[in-house]
Structures are given as structure tokens and as C-alpha cells.
Amino acid sequence: MSMPFYVAPEQVIKDKADFARKGIARGRSVVVIEYDGGILLVAENPSRALHKISEIYDRIAFAAVGKYNEFESLRVAGVRLADMRGFAYDRSDVSARSLANAYATTLGTIFTETQKPYEVEIVVAEVGDTREDDQLYRLRFDGSVADEKGFVAMGGSADELSTLIEAEWRVGLSLAEALRICVSGLEQTGPDGHRLTPEQLEVAVLDRSRPRRKFRRLPAAALTAILPPATDVAVGEPAEESTDGSPPPDRPAEG
Numbered sequence: 185m186s187m188p189f190y191v192a193p194e195q196v197i198k199d200k201a202d203f204a205r206k207g208i209a210r211g212r213s214v215v216v217i218e219y220d221g222g223i224l225l226v227a228e229n230p231s232r233a234l235h236k237i238s239e240i241y242d243r244i245a246f247a248a249v250g251k252y253n254e255f256e257s258l259r260v261a262g263v264r265l266a267d268m269r270g271f272a273y274d275r276s277d278v279s280a281r282s283l284a285n286a287y288a289t290t291l292g293t294i295f296t297e298t299q300k301p302y303e304v305e306i307v308v309a310e311v312g313d314t315r316e317d318d319q320l321y322r323l324r325f326d327g328s329v330a331d332e333k334g335f336v337a338m339g340g341s342a343d344e345l346s347t348l349i350e351a352e353w354r355v356g357l358s359l360a361e362a363l364r365i366c367v368s369g370l371e372q373t374g375p376d377g378h379r380l381t382p383e384q385l386e387v388a389v390l391d392r393s394r395p396r397r398k399f400r401r402l403p404a405a406a407l408t409a410i411l412p413p414a415t416d417v418a419v420g421e422p423a424e425e426s427t428d429g430s431p432p433p434d435r436p437a438e439g
Contacts, residue, residue, distance in 0.1 A: 204325035207303030213340035219362035226366040229386040239399035249339030250304035280310030284321035292327025311390035382407035
């Protein structure tokens with residue numbers, strides 16, 4: 185009779201965590217940052233159909249990196265939960281904290297009870313009536329949740345990107361300043377000569393001044409008006425252009 189194959193629980197957890205981290209690191213980065221008028225969400229995403237940034241409810245937005253099908257299922261579940269709670273009780277009863285708790289429970293259960301963990305990292309953001317009321321919750325693949333202040337960077341070179349943004353971020357940034365900081369950081373942490381055009385960006389805001397529904401997307405035309413030509417090239421070496429004038433190659437297609 186053969187002995188059953190045994191793996192220590194600590195090793196199983198470590199292997200799952202390493203697997204999830206590698207999957208998330210392959211994704212293009214997302215930045216969620218507070219500015220004077222609300223919360224700005226910026227993602228490197230050339231797709232116009234597959235969104236990494238979405239509205240969850242009146243004041244709440246969702247941003248994610250990793251495998252698209254996995255974080256999209258989480259987004260849909262969050263929308264359904266928010267709609268049900270707002271309908272059954274009151275719209276004011278729907279909060280980012282309650283959604284973050286629900287996501288943490290789901291991700292934690294998947295991580296511990298299934299063979300393959302979700303390769304995702306998400307942020308649930310809620311804009312308040314004042315800057316002090318803004319909320320940013322970062323949720324990792326294992327269900328751990330953190331209450332962040334100021335900004336959050338996920339995916340790709342998240343640590344390096346966070347360092348760059350931390351050096352520039354301050355209370356009271358304008359929308360234009362916050363957007364330029366995010367784009368500059370995304371360019372600097374991308375491949376050498378990495379260029380980001382408005383068409384390669386997915387940008388949205390939770391605008392404190394809007395009535396009830398605070399979420400709105402910024403189209404490429406609006407980004408062109410805000411971003412100066414200098415942000416088309418990352419700080420450092422000049423971007424190399426191909427002989428046919430096409431932009432340099434991007435990272436492999438990954439959420």
C-alpha cells in the first residue's frame with residue numbers, strides 16, 4: 185500500500201501566494217490617487233471594451249489588475265450586492281467598507297479552499313463629501329485588506345511605481361497634476377522608451393462635485409487637453425521609434 189503524498193500546509197500556502205503574485209506582476213499597472221476634487225483612477229489599458237476601472241455604485245468605483253475573467257466576476261458580484269443592499273435598505277447604506285469586507289471574505293475563501301487562487305488585486309474607492317471622508321481599500325489575492333491613504337499602485341512594478349508617486353504626491357493636487365504624476369510613473373516603470381498616448385490609457389474619476397452618481401470616464405480627447413506633449417515620452421532615454429512611425433511595442437497582452 186503506497187503512502188499518500190503529503191505537502192506541509194505552510195508550503196501549500198507559499199506556493200499559492202507565489203503563483204498569484206507572479207500572475208499579478210505580469211499585468212499592466214493601475215494607480216488610484218486622491219486629488220482635490222475627488223479620486224482619480226488611471227490604468228494602462230489600450231482596450232476600449234475590456235475595462236479595468238468601473239463604477240460599482242453612486243460614490244464607489246472598482247479598479248483591478250490580474251486575470252480579466254477573475255476580476256470581472258468580482259466586479260459583477262459587487263454591483264449585484266450593492267444594488268440589492270441599496271434596494272432593500274437605503275442607498276446610503278452601500279459603502280466601500282462593506283463591499284471590501286465582502287470581497288475579502290470571497291478572496292480569502294477561494295485562496296484557502298480551492299487549488300488555484302485568484303490572480304487578482306483590487307481597489308474599492310469611495311469619494312466622500314470632503315477629502316477626509318474619502319476611502320481607499322486595497323484587497324490582495326488572499327483576502328487581506330488594507331485601508332490606504334493618498335494613493336494605491338497595483339500590478340506590474342507596483343513597488344517602484346509607489347516610490348515614484350510617493351515622491352510627488354501631496355494633499356490638494358489638481359486633477360491635471362494628479363494625472364501627470366500617474367502617467368509619468370507608468371511611463372518610467374514601463375519598458376525602456378515606453379510611451380503612453382491617451383488612447384493607451386483608461387482614466388476615470390470619482391468627482392466630488394457631481395450630483396449623486398460621482399463616477400465619470402475621461403475620454404482620450406480630454407486627456408490630450410490635460411497631458412502636455414512631454415508626458416508622451418518617459419523620463420530617461422528618448423523613446424525609439426520604428427521606421428514606419430509606429431509606437432514601440434507594449435507589454436504582452438495581460439490584464
